[in-house]
Amino acid sequence: VDLSVSWLGLAMANPLYNASGVMCRSVAELEQVRTSAAGAVITKSCTPQPRVGNPEPRYCATPLGSINSMGLPNAGYHYYRDYARSYPYAAGKPLFLSLSGMTLDENLDMLRDLAAAELPCLPEVNLSCPNLPGKPQLGYDFQACREALTQIARVYPGDFGVKLPPYFDPVHFAQMAEVLNTFPTLRFVTCINSIGNGLVIDVEHESVVIKPKDGLGGLGGSYVLPTALANVREFYRLLPGKHVVGCGGINSGREAFMHILAGATVVQIGTCLYEEGEGAFARILDELRQLMAQKGYQCLDDFRGKLKTL
Numbered sequence: 001v002d003l004s005v006s007w008l009g010l011a012m013a014n015p016l017y018n019a020s021g022v023m024c025r026s027v028a029e030l031e032q033v034r035t036s037a038a039g040a041v042i043t044k045s046c047t048p049q050p051r052v053g054n055p056e057p058r059y060c061a062t063p064l065g066s067i068n069s070m071g072l073p074n075a076g077y078h079y080y081r082d083y084a085r086s087y088p089y090a091a092g093k094p095l096f097l098s099l100s101g102m103t104l105d106e107n108l109d110m111l112r113d114l115a116a117a118e119l120p121c122l123p124e125v126n127l128s129c130p131n132l133p134g135k136p137q138l139g140y141d142f143q144a145c146r147e148a149l150t151q152i153a154r155v156y157p158g159d160f161g162v163k164l165p166p167y168f169d170p171v172h173f174a175q176m177a178e179v180l181n182t183f184p185t186l187r188f189v190t191c192i193n194s195i196g197n198g199l200v201i202d203v204e205h206e207s208v209v210i211k212p213k214d215g216l217g218g219l220g221g222s223y224v225l226p227t228a229l230a231n232v233r234e235f236y237r238l239l240p241g242k243h244v245v246g247c248g249g250i251n252s253g254r255e256a257f258m259h260i261l262a263g264a265t266v267v268q269i270g271t272c273l274y275e276e277g278e279g280a281f282a283r284i285l286d287e288l289r290q291l292m293a294q295k296g297y298q299c300l301d302d303f304r305g306k307l308k309t310l
C-alpha cells in the first residue's frame with residue numbers, strides 16, 4: 001500500500017501532519033512533529049510580535065473532542081521564519097507556515113517578508129481564528145475576504161493557502177468558492193478550523209471549563225467530523241484545480257479515509273494529536289494502510305474524491 005502524495009511540487013511520504021496550533025508553538029514541539037511519522041509540519045499561526053494569549057484554563061478535552069480559546073499565543077513571526085530558514089527541506093517533509101495577523105496589514109507585512117526570504121515553505125493564511133475577543137472570523141465576511149486575498153496575492157507572488165472556518169449553508173459554500181476561485185495562486189484551502197464559540201459545561205461544578213469569553217471556545221475532535229467532511233466535499237466540488245486539506249475529527253485511519261474519500265489531498269490532526277502525542281501519526285497511518293488493504297486499494301488516488309451519493 002502506497003500512502004505517498006505529490007502536490008504543489010511537493011512529495012510527501014504520507015498525507016498526515018499536524019493541524020496548526022497543536023504541537024507547533026516552539027521549535028521543540030515542531031521537531032517532535034518533524035521527527036515523528038508525520039508527512040509534513042505546520043507552525044502555530046503567528047502574529048508579527050509574540051503573544052501570550054488568553055488567560056488559562058483555555059483548553060479542555062472531553063470524551064467527544066475539545067474546546068479551546070487559546071487567544072493566538074505564539075512566539076512571533078520571526079521565530080517561525082527563522083525555523084523555516086534552518087528547516088531541513090531535503091529530508092522530504094514539507095513545512096507550512098501559518099500566518100494569522102490581527103489586521104490585514106499585519107498579514108501583508110509578514111507575507112512581504114516571507115516572499116523576500118524566498119524559502120521553500122508554503123504559507124497557510126488563517127482566515128478563521130474564533131478566539132480573539134472583539135474580532136469576528138474574517139472567513140465569514142465574504143467581501144472582506146475578497147479584499148484581503150486581492151492584496152495578499154499582490155504582495156505574495158508564490159503559491160499559498162487559506163485556513164477556513166466551517167460553513168453551514170450551501171449558499172455560503174458557493175459565495176466563498178466564488179471568492180476563492182478568483183485567485184489562481186491560492187492553491188489550497190484547509191477545511192476546517194474549529195467550530196467557533198461552543199460552550200462546554202461541567203455539571204459537577206455547575207461551571208464552564210475554560211476561562212476566556214465566559215467559557216466560549218472553538219470545538220474540535222469528534223464533535224466536528226460531519227461538518228469537516230461536508231466542507232471538504234463541498235469545496236472539493238466547488239474549487240476545480242485547487243487542493244483541499246482535510247482537518248477536523250480525525251482520530252483513526254477511518255476518519256482519515258473519510259476525509260480523503262470526500263476529496264482531501266492531505267489531512268491534519270489536532271485534538272487527537274494534542275491528547276495522544278506524536279505516536280498518533282504512526283497509529284493512524286497503520287490503520288489507514290490496513291483499511292486500504294482490506295478494500296483492495298493500492299494508493300490514495302484509488303479512492304480520493306470518490307465518495308458515492310445515493
Ligand SMILES: C=Cc1c(C(=O)O)[nH]c(=O)[nH]c1=O
Binds near residue numbers: 070071126129
Ligand atoms: C489562530 C488562532 C486559533 C486558535 C487560538 O489560538 O485560540 N484556536 C483555534 O481553534 N483556531 C485558531 O485559528
